[in-house]
Amino acid sequence: MVLEKINKPNDIKKLTNAELPVLADEIRDFLIHKIAENGGHLASNLGVVELTMALHLAFELPEDKIIWDVGHQSYTHKLLTGRKAGFDELRKYGGMSGFPKRQESECDSFDTGHSSTSISAGLGYAEARELTGEDYHVISVIGDGALTGGMAYEALNNASRMKSNFIIVLNDNNMSISENVGGLSRHLGNLRTTDAYKDLKTGVTNSLSKIPVYGERMVSQIRRTKSGIKQLFIPGMIFEDMGITYLGPVDGHDIPAMLRIFKEAVKVDGAVVVHVMTRKGKGYLPAERHPARFHGAQPFEIETGLPANPRTVANYTDIFSTVMRKLGDRDEKVVAITAAMGDGTGLKRFHNMFPERFFDVGIAEEHAVTFAAGLAAAGLKPIVAIYSSFLQRAYDQILHDVCIQDLPVVFAIDRAGLVGSDGETHQGIFDLSYLSTIPNMTIMAPKNKWELSDMVKFAVKYQHPISIRYPRGEAYDGLKEFRAPITFGKSxxxxxxxxxxxxxxxxxxxxxxxxxxxxxxxxxxxxxxxxxxxxxxxxxxxxxxxxxxxxxxxxxxxxxxxxxxxxxxxxxxxxxxxxxxxxxxxxxxxxxxxxxxxxxxxxxxxxxxxxxxxxxxxxxxxxxxxxx
Missing domain, CATH: 3.40.50.920 (Rossmann fold)
Structure with missing residues (x-):
């Protein structure tokens, strides 16, 4: 097996070109079998096998710094840095984490778990490199989903000021590759990185600017024309307009093509986005067809992709889902908001039945909360369903935009308490602390599945900010005989x-x-x-x-x-x-x-x-x- 030759960082560089596709197949087979046994993030990891291999071939670890946004797609990275044995205890207590951990390996540059952070962290590394006079490459890998987070754009805005090389890999697994556009973009991308092109562009601009009266107008007209042409052919104009060089798109499953584009990327003096197109779940048909189901998978049967231990008892998310559907039927003012977790928070049925009243804002918890505040101010009844750990990203918006105005926004806080295998970044163990500091906020927690239903109904009628926190997992069905009506502030x-x-x-x-x-x-x-x-x-x-x-x-x-x-x-x-x-x-x-x-x-x-x-x-x- 080729995978057996990988025992430490940079061992992949010793392989022949013929061995690389074999290694990719073996990595996918390894991941499928290990995750089928232990559970974990499958679809995202299958999608970045070749991308990770190309990064490890193009750069030198641990000297160069690769920062994985969210980090749940770092399994191949862990394999290529000599952690194969750790997969037997993946995400188990005392075992290897499912996310990058600096204490676990010097090849893990930054601990990640929440989304949209990699560009900021990478920019910090790049600026530190310049201040200390060191010499290494910094590569932030961010998905198209994570790019919906506002923090990513804040970081891009600052990255545009960089004068030294900083590589941002945009892992795009949502759009198909067009050969015509892709080929033209690659050609223009390669052209823009050449010294001749940069010198010509600078020379022409400087020369025209010296012409009295008309020079600046000519430069402005050329820029407008150039931008118009680029808008037609280059999908990365949003980055170019920010002052960040754009290269791509490139097939994220074509290792030689990625190596060529990474070679061009390191020539750029400043921030550069490398647009890589991948297929989530690649190599395992059930994951390709149902990537959301295999995002964070429980143990499953490899032949069918079905859960090895099918759930037979309703969990709290199921109860919330049922209540939301019924509320949607009864009250046209009820609207649901989530941040890229429609399925995870149980809003799929509400979405199917009331699509015009369902809003998935992407990975943007801050926006989700203030958006809900606007809906409430306009007279609707917004219910914001977000995991406990992710809601803490919107603390300021809860405080300023909801609670100061005393707006009737309902926060349905899923995965409150210990959640298990995803570790520190996902444990929902802080919400009671951070929410209880906020004036005008009411906080409830149900003892069982019936009380969750009653609390959601109570919250929708309540005319002030209110939160309901409930745990991950099987809904408790004990104490059914104790179901006194919910009375405000009464235990x-x-x-x-x-x-x-x-x-x-x-x-x-x-x-x-x-x-x-x-x-x-x-x-x-x-x-x-x-x-x-x-x-x-x-x-x-x-x-x-x-x-x-x-x-x-x-x-x-x-x-x-x-x-x-x-x-x-x-x-x-x-x-x-x-x-x-x-x-x-x-x-x-x-x-x-x-x-x-x-x-x-x-x-x-x-x-x-x-x-x-x-x-x-x-x-x-x-x-x-x-x-x-």
């Missing part, structure tokens, strides 16, 4: 006893039920309260708990810093009543980033599993009894 008492009170938020209610059963078997009396509202706090129930309980335990799947528990502690410390000195302990995720791995393993590692919680409660209650 739900599920079990009323004494001694210990468990006050749980959202996904932690299920854990609290299990903790309570264990404690009861040990002889403890426990009340169980479903918080429902994180903000505002139900201060009335907090006061009531002080009369019959000695220990209050808050439980949340969020970092402890700024979370629900801290707000409870602050209230209890500041309240007027001093009748009870009830002890409060907070069960939450430590104030740290949580790596990738199975969610159940992660819960145990961070101490929010039932066994760890029982141990903490028993130890704390023993201290209370000793003091008495």
């Amino acid at each position: 739900e008492v599920i079990r009323q006893e004494s001694q210990i009170a468990l006050l749980a938020v959202g996904s932690m209610v299920k854990t609290a039920v299990e903790v309570r059963e264990i404690l009861k078997s040990m002889g403890y009396q426990c009340s169980l309260i479903n918080a429902r509202f994180v903000k505002p706090l139900d201060t009335k129930v907090l006061e009531e708990l002080t009369h019959e309980h000695e220990l209050l335990v808050t439980m949340e799947e969020n970092v402890i810093s700024g979370g629900f528990g801290e707000h409870v502690v602050r209230y209890m410390n500041e309240r007027d009543s001093k009748e009870s000195q009830m002890k409060v302990i907070n069960i939450a995720i430590p104030d740290e980033y949580v790596e990738h791995g199975n969610v159940e393993i992660l819960r145990k590692e961070v101490g929010i599993d039932k066994e760890s919680i029982v141990k903490k409660i028993v130890a704390e209650y023993a201290k209370i009894r000793e003091r008495l």
Whole structure:
């Protein structure tokens, strides 16, 4: 096998030209089998096999810096830098990450996980190179989807000022290649990089400019004519107009063609965009036909592409999807917004039934939120469905554009809490903290699938900013008999006893039920309260708990810093009543980033599993009894 010859960075340079297509086939076969077994990002990685190979052939790693936007397409890069053995533990706890990690390899130049960041990071590297006098190439690889993010354009605007080489590879897997346009563009691209062309362009412009009166007019007219012609033939005019050289498009599965264009790109003094056309899922028919399904794939059967363990129970996203469809039927003012995650957030059915009321703004969370604010100001009822980790990118817009104006925007926050295999950049463990700092924001979290349905309906009728956060995975179907109507700011008492009170938020209610059963078997009396509202706090129930309980335990799947528990502690410390000195302990995720791995393993590692919680409660209650 040719792949066996790749054991360290730059080993690919030792291969013959005849071995390169064989290596590409072997890499695809390797990735398909490993991801079918362990899960992971398949379609995007199959699409960049030859592109990654060409980059590793054209540049020298780790001296040269390749920065992968988002980073979920870096599997081939990991193979070519000697990490083949790591794929057995890919995305598992303690194993290799599914994203670039600087601590994992010196060939990983920048940790990525969120979109539209690579050009900014690459520009930082390029400027640092000039300041320190070092000599290396910087290559930022960004997809056409990631280019919809506003941050990418902010970076391009600054990149246009670069006087030294900085290569931006635009990996475009959405448009087909036209041989005529592609051939002409390649010809013009090669022509523009030659010294003769650059000298001629500069010379003609300078000469004409010296002609009195008419010179500047002639230059202006030529520029307008030239731009008009380029608009017809060169798809990269948007970059050219910004002052960035454009080369391409080039077939992203043709290694010799890419090597030629990279050779031209390094000649450019300044920023240069290399437009590469690839096919997502290439080499595996199910992924080519359904790239979205194989974006972040669970283990699957290679022969059919179908999940190895089909899901038989509804998850929270399914429940949200059903509720949204029903709301769309009942209220024509309900509109849905998402940021390139229509399928992931469960809005596909709403989109199919009400296409004119569905808005996918691309990877642009900031725009999504302010756009929703505009819709709300105009009298509609916008529901913004975004993953917890991605919503934090729009913090300023939530604060300034929604909450200062007190606009009725509903935030449906999917994947809140620990999400597992995607690791630090995707764990939704900060939303309670960052949202609770914002005045006018209400925050809810459902205990089970029925309560999610009730909360979405409540939120649509609410006339102020409101968020509903719910976890990834199977929807809890316990406590069905407890379905009191949602009342603003009021929690739900599920079990009323004494001694210990468990006050749980959202996904932690299920854990609290299990903790309570264990404690009861040990002889403890426990009340169980479903918080429902994180903000505002139900201060009335907090006061009531002080009369019959000695220990209050808050439980949340969020970092402890700024979370629900801290707000409870602050209230209890500041309240007027001093009748009870009830002890409060907070069960939450430590104030740290949580790596990738199975969610159940992660819960145990961070101490929010039932066994760890029982141990903490028993130890704390023993201290209370000793003091008495």
